Amino acid sequence: MVAKREDRRGPWRTEFAWTLQEAAGQGHLETVKWLYGYDPQSAQALGAAAGNRHMDVVEWLWDQGARGGDFDPMDAAAANGHLEVVKWLHERGVPGSRAMQNAAAGGHLEVVKWLYSNGGGYSADVMDAAAANGHLEVVQWLHANINRLRGYLTAKTMDIAATHGHLEVVKWLHARKNVYKKGCTQEAMNGAAKNGHLAVVEWLHDNRTEGCTTAAMDGAAVNGHLDVVCWLHDYRTQGCTGNAIKWAAGNGHLPVVEWL
Template sequence: MSDAFRGVFHAAAACGHVQLLEWIHMKYPHADWAGVIDSAVKNRQFDAAVWIRAYHPESATHDTIAAAASSGVVALLKWLSEQYPSRAFCTSSRKAMKRGAASGSLEVVEFLVERTMETASVKWAPPKALVNAAKNGHLDVLQYLARRLPKKYLRGAVDAAVEHCQLAVLEWLDKRNRVRVSPSTLSRVAQNGHKEILKWLYERSPRYYKNCFGFGNLNLLRDATAHGRGELVQWMLDVGKDIKVCIEPAIDGTLIPVQSAVGDKVLLPEYGGSLIKLGSDEFHLFRDEDILGKLQ
């Protein structure tokens, strides 16, 4: 069977076209139906899934339960677990939990927890499940899983909430255990222009995020500038205007900002301007042209 023809099977199942599935069944009795039911269940096509189960039970794979979990429809998941009891929660429970958490359906997650806890033969909730809930803003799912898991499982959830701008999730995580965000995650936040997240982190702990690796680190300004985040660049410049720096001439005559606190040397050619001394230990970035206007 060609890939194009197989794609017709999956497209028909994904769209719930039962009549087309019946025609294919009659026209090509020896066709390979493996995995077709997965396309139906993950797209919430209950009628198509019922028909495929009746005429091609061999269509189910080890990913079928996980596909149903990703749909967020608990009735569909329960039905499949009854239809395929031998494979339902043995080989795919961890993948199903990850996808169920990503779907945001608390009913699906609760059902998976109940069933997988019965087997007691697998680690039922991988850290990725909490990460998926956090990055998609599914706070109720995250809270439910967090009550049943060690705190260490929440480490990845913090970075996921920050990177995907889920402020409500981040606030809840911070109440449980004071949040610290990695430099690499902050860099991605700057690239994505999530000003509200950086502002919240700064207001919550200005000394830590300015002096440790946050707004005192000119690499964040470079990340934001390179990705056209003009509003964020302006805000970071305003916040960091009292950062102590000194300047040194480079070989090519440009100025290199040097952070006196950590000694990092960072070239800023994209700013098109110069750092000018305003006081004994204060400098300001004066641009030759309005680069912020270009960014916005």
């Protein structure tokens, strides 16, 4: 018969809190209870359980006095779209510094709506988070209900959408240029080129006037996007700097080095 170890000896002792967090995140309540009994480092554990909708673990930890920490339970629940967990935590006064932003980043529109209706903190970063992840439906709702009314209309939103390759979001924002008068900046094409989003680069070239800088070809080269490098050479005049070939070589992109 193997005796239970009661002294927490072993190579895992310095990671005890992470062990508890892992058990909570996987929903293993009995394991959580055992671990908690020897070292109640519960702040991150509550966030892990909330983020994965393990309400039995959330409720048990709450009853033991857990109230969250760096891995905030409200932010974690919102990030994964767990509206019922968000409501439960809200009823108990648990705040969330990034809850609405996290929900928008995950495309969880119903969570975004609920948080906004119930006093969730809002900033322009919420719409930027939705745009960065291509969640057009969230972008549209935020525009209609918040941004347009509050004046949160910056070029950063289109820049971010372009950088991450979300062409439909870029087009939608462009179509409302009478509202989003700032449109985008050169960072839109620079970012799209760096990340290899040639379709976005081409669309911006054909439909916008901001253009790009040498950072576009430099960025495309460093990441090995030869098709983008070639296109920029053929259709843009900015060229690149000496960093393009140096960085491409440093990352082992031989076809780019040979072409440059």
